[in-house]
Amino acid sequence: MIRRLCVSMTGCAPDDLEALIAEVSAAAQLERLLWNDSVALPRVGVLPPGFDESRVVADLVTGTLAAVLRSGKSLSVRLALHEGPTFLSGAEFGGPAVETVRAMCVGGRLPAPLTVVISGRLFDDVVAIGAEGFPLRSFRPSAAGFWRAFLPDRQPPDSDGAQNDDAG
Incomplete structure (x- = not known):
């Protein structure tokens, strides 16, 4: 198994999702x-080792938000990011990190054009290293070990507004 940055995306029609993935990439x-099979949702992609993960995470978050807003469509896209062990089986990636990032991206429509979920360790790394343009203050603790942001920056009506001052 090889440790890789994994990305998952869903929340719009397949053609819109493919265009969004291409534009953001x-x-x-x-x-x-x-990217794994284009039919399976949510879509899952992996990066080979050796990328500046903080830059990639920031670029994926800001690039996805910009693309969603530019689309002119009423989208509710989910973007999940996680880093962990993966393997290649045939033409598809699998492994614990792939399954985790896929699960992080599942859910109903949310009240924002873009919902981003980042695993705790990856989020901590981005915070420690820093990443230009990353909307750090938009993120709030979510389910155990995850951070979530609703972008553009706003919290859903049922949010308690919890904030972790150590994270920014």
Whole structure:
């Protein structure tokens, strides 16, 4: 198994999702972001080792938000990011990290154009290293070990507004 950054995305029609993935990958210069089967939702992609994860996370979050807002459509996209062990089986990636990022991306429509969920360890790394343009203050603790943001920056009506001052 190889440790990789994993990305999962869902929340719109398949054609819109493919266009969004292509636009965001190109804007973030992630030609090596390899996506699993285009029929399975949520879509899952993995990066080979050796990328500046903080930059990639920031670029994926800001690039996805910009693309969603530019689309002019009423989208409710989910983007999940996690890092962990993966393996290649045939033409598809699998492993604990792939299953985790897929599960992080499942759920109903949320009250924002973009909902981002980042696993705790990856979020902590981004905070420690820093990443230009990353909307740190938009993130709140979510389910055990995860951070979530509703973008553009707003909290859903049922949010308790909990904030972790150590995280920004």
